[in-house]
Amino acid sequence: MDNFNNLQSHTNFFSILLVLIAICLFYYVVKNYKTINSQLKLILIIIIIAIPFKIYDTIGNDNQIQSLVKNFDVTNGKVIKHIRGKGKAISYIEFKYYVNNIKIVKQYDDTYYSSFPVEKPNFNSDYLVIYEKGNPNNSLILLNYELKDKNDLEKYKIEFQKKIPENAFNH
Known part of the structure; x- marks a missing residue:
């Protein structure tokens, strides 16, 4: 949690926003699993899986900038x-x-x-x-x-x- 608090505010906001989007998409897929077509289901699952990678990339970029600014x-x-x-x-x-x-x-x-x-x-x-x-x-x-x-x-x-x-x- 300390690492999350040390990030820039825009990185925190972006990460929280992506997590909320992932939760909403996951809820939508689970609730409507039988009624949505398979193409949309696949697209939503790919987006849900990609979100943690995007968060990791954003936090990595933030950490690089923090290291750069310190030294x-x-x-x-x-x-x-x-x-x-x-x-x-x-x-x-x-x-x-x-x-x-x-x-x-x-x-x-x-x-x-x-x-x-x-x-x-x-x-x-x-x-x-x-x-x-x-x-x-x-x-x-x-x-x-x-x-x-x-x-x-x-x-x-x-x-x-x-x-x-x-x-x-x-x-």
């Missing part, structure tokens, strides 16, 4: 690929950065923690990357922190030493 450093990185979904479609980004002269390529989709701007990022510019010190693969590129000149990285390192700014992850 982080910043560096510069470049966007390699950016695909912007239309409307509410998921967006995707791939970027590269170096930590201790080791090249790391990371990709992820639009999440609660790091939303992407509407316009495409400048592929020729560097952006601030925040990564976990003990696990450099746990990282996010911050597209709202473009490094326009050499001094920007040092300026942001000083700014992030005090505290991660509120607008760092979301635009």
Whole structure:
């Protein structure tokens, strides 16, 4: 229970909502098992089975962000690929950065923690990357922190030493 209390509020809400949906679906399937057609029955059972996996994935993402925020450093990185979904479609980004002269390529989709701007990022510019010190693969590129000149990285390192700014992850 302590682990559940340590999660972000949106993760708790989302997990509780999914559990309630699973309970309602399970109740519906059990109550109407003989009257609903087999295709709908199969779809509902698949959804009920998939819900715990989605909750596990959401909690895992939350734990990664918590670890990142507790022990982080910043560096510069470049966007390699950016695909912007239309409307509410998921967006995707791939970027590269170096930590201790080791090249790391990371990709992820639009999440609660790091939303992407509407316009495409400048592929020729560097952006601030925040990564976990003990696990450099746990990282996010911050597209709202473009490094326009050499001094920007040092300026942001000083700014992030005090505290991660509120607008760092979301635009």
